Amino acid sequence: MHSVVAFTDTYLPTVNGVTYTVESWRDRWRARGGRMDVVYPDSNDYDPEDGEYPIRSLPFPFYDGFRFGLPRVPRTVRDVDIVHAHTPFALGLGGLRLARREDLPFVVSYHTPSSEYASYLTSRERFESGIERLSESYERWFLGHAAAVAVPSEATKRDLRRRIGDDVPIRVVPNGVDVDRFRPVDATAFRERHGLTDSETLVGYTGRHGHEKRLSDIVDAVDGLDATVVFGGDGPAREHLEAKARKRGIDARFLGFLDREELPAFYSSLDAFLFPSPVETQGLVALEANACGTPVVGVDCGALSDTIEEGVTGYHYDLGDTAGFRAAIERTFAEADELKRRCLDRRESMSVEHAVDRLAEMYDAISAEA
Template structure:
C-alpha cells in the first residue's frame, strides 16, 4: 500500500486532528509503508521542519476553526507529486481545499478513496450566529464523502449520528483515539507547580484544557465554577490552558463574576501533563466533540472528569462510573458535579482508578494496527456504489 493523505491541518499545528494524523503517518513510516501527506503551511507562529514525506502549500486560516487552514495549492504541483509517488489509496481527512484535490485525483485515476470524519462543523455555526448555513453545509458534507469506500469516525456516538442522517452504516467504521501513557501519567510535583504560578493557597484546582472558543462552552465552565467557589469552596482556583478568540471575553467574564481564574494561554507538553496530574477535577463542558482527546488525557493523568452529556466524550466518560456527565449548557449542573467530587473523596478515588484503567487500554499501536488491516483489505476490494444520501436538506 502507498497512502496519500490530504488534510487541512497537520503538525506542528496543535489540535487533535493534526496530532492524530501525525501519529498515523509516523506509524506507517515505522512499518516501511510509503505515506505522503499533502497539507497547508501552518500558522506563522509554527515553523515546521522540511520533510520529504509532507508536501506544503500556502494557506489562510479558516474562520470557524483557525487550526484548519484553507490551502491555496498549485494543482500542477500536486499532480506531479502524486504521479511521482504513485498512491494506491487516498485518505482525505478534512473537507476543504486539500480534501477536494484528493477526491478529484482519486476519481480521475480510479484510486480507492477513504475519509476520516473528525469535526462536527455544523454544530459550530450557531455559536457564530450563522446557523442558516446548516442545510447548505450538510449538502456539501454529504457530497464530499459520497465516493468514499469507508468513512472512519472517532467514536460510536459519531457513527450513530451519521447513520441517523442516512449515511450507509456499512461504510462507517470507528477509528478511536489512543493515548501515550509514557507522556500522560499521574506523576506531578504539585507543590512546585502551584508555587511557580502563585497558587500555593489554592485548596482545590479545577482545570480546563482546550481551545478558548464559543463552541467549547468555556463560559459555562466559568459560570459553574463561580457558583462553586462562592457557595462551596472559596479557596478553589480555576486554571485554563489554551488560547483562542474567546480569551478576552472570558477574562472579562471572570472579573465580572469574581472568579479566581488563572489563564495559562497555550500550554505545551510536558507542562500540560503536570497541570492535568496536579488538578483535582478536569472540567470540560464542550458539546461539540466527536471524541475529545483532552478527556482521555485527563484520565491518563489520574484526574476525574466532569463533561457535557453529549457527543464523543460520552464514549469515554461513563456517568457515575469513571466521571460525571452534565446537561450541556447547564452551569448549575456542572456546579453540582464539582461539589459532589469535592465532598466525596471516595468517588474521586474510584473515578481516578477507573479512568487510569481505561486509558491504559487505549494503545495507539493496537488502534493503528486495526486501521491498517482495514485499509489493506479495502485496497483490494472492488468499488461499491455510494449510498450516502441526503436526508435533512
C-alpha cells in the same frame, strides 16, 4: 503494509486534535513498516520532513490556526495504495481528485462537523442557519465519495449515520492517546511556574476557547465551590470568559497556550478536568486527562456521552444544568482516589497503538473490497 497519503487542512506547527492525530498515526504507521505521507497547507513556519508535502496556502481570517490550501496534488506524491482525507475542505478535495484520477480507495476521517464553523463566518442567525444547511449538503456530497468514513466514537457514528444515510460504510477508529507521554507526573514544578499552590483544589480545561464549546458553563458551575479554575489554551471566547470570571469573583487563571510537553503536568495538577462542549466527535483532551489519572466531568451530549464512562472515568451532567454540573464536580472530588485508579486501569484501551490497529483493519477491509 499499505502506502497511504493523508490530506489535511491543519498541520504543524499548529497544534490541535487533528494535527496530533495525523502526526501520531503517521509515526506509528511508519514504525510498523508502512508509509504515510502528509499533504498540508504551507505556513512558512515549519520545515517539512521526508514524506511531508506543503501546499501553497492563505490564512483563513475567520478561524485562527486554519489555512486555506489550494486543492492540489503534489507531483512528488506517487505510488500510494490509499488516499486518506482528514478534511472535507480544500486539501480534502485534492485528495479526492488524486483518488479519482488514480482509481484508489478514498477514506475520510470525520473530525468535526463542517456546520460547526458557520458561527465563525457570520453572527447573523438567519445567515448562520443557511450556511449550516449548505455545509451539511456539501458534507453529504463529499462523504458520499468515500469507500469508508472513519469516526472516533460510536456516538459520532450514530449522529453521522442519521445525517448521511446508509450508503457509505462508517467505521469507528479512535484517535488514540500517546500513553507514553500522557501519564501521571509530578506537577509541583508546573504549579510553581504558574503560581498555583499545592493546597489549592484545581479544576480546569485546555484546548481551543471557542464559543461553541460553552466554556462559560464552567464559570457558572464553580461559582460557590472552593476551587481554582485553570484554563489552558486560547481562542475567541477567552475575553468573554475572563470578563465573566472577574464579574463573578471566580478565582480563574488563564495560562494561554501550553506546549504539548507541559500537558501531562497540567492534567496531573487537576483534581478534575471540566468539559462542557456538546460538539465533540471524541474529546481527545478528556482521554489525555484520564491517561494522567484525572477524572473528567463532562456534558452528557455528543461523543462525551460515550468518552466519559459514568462513575468510572468521571461523571456526566445534562446540558444547561448548572446545578447538575456543580454536583458532578463535587461527587468527583469525593471519589477522587477511586476514579483515579479506574482511569489508570483503562490506559491501554485508549492508546494510539490500539487506534492504529483499528486503522489497519479499515485499510485492509477497503483494499480487499477494491
